[in-house]
């Protein structure tokens with residue numbers, strides 16, 4: 001574990017990550033993202049990434065990518081249990097997130113530690129995310145949509161998800177790119193970095209569908225680590241839930257289970 005300015009990251013490479021047998025095989029399909037090898041997932045809460053993109057993350061990790069999570073909040077409000085304190089819940093959710101990270105094979109989990117349910121897209125948060133982008137230099141950054149979707153399908157949206165998405169996108173462009181923005185980061189040895197693509201989760205009009213069929217078991221196992229958030233469900237029930245969501249995402253596509261994103265390519269010439 002290393003500590004940086006009150007934030008901390010944990011190296012998970014040394015934990016000898018076990019995976020479900022048969023899921024190590026790298027699929028041979030041709031993808032336009034094959035030349036990439038590093039991804040970062042920026043989310044508000046422990047479990048957001050497992051719900052939204054853990055099949056894709058499992059696939060990338062299985063193919064040898066370095067994937068880093070950046071968790072903006074401590075998850076300290078997500079319970080109906082009156083016996084649990086916010087501090088205890090934050091501790092529990094941190095352990096749950098690290099267990100999920102082990103299942104998936106992440107390189108690192110960075111906990112920014114902001115208070116759950118109070119997240120705002122401040123310049124401070126943008127700078128913190130910029131710091132991690134410049135440190136880990138991802139090719140693809142995955143985040144939640146900053147737009148409130150009022151179609152009723154997913155409720156009204158969580159303000160932390162919107163804030164994390166807004167701060168992450170602003171960190172990608174232009175902040176991580178420009179050396180004159182937050183010049184103190186240069187003093188930390190963190191050079192500017194251009195993210196090649198952003199993949200937005202929870203977007204109402206996704207256009208990037210990832211076949212996660214071979215990784216659905218790993219994905220469900222990762223989500224099942226978030227015991228405090230799945231209402232007493234076991235891995236089997238979580239797996240059935242996950243399959244149903246991913247099956248719906250795959251409707252009309254040449255795949256059984258899919259995760260969906262809005263893909264934004266940043267490093268191609270303007271039309």
Ligand SMILES: [Zn+2]
Nearest residue numbers: 044045048158
């Ligand atoms: Zn959340």
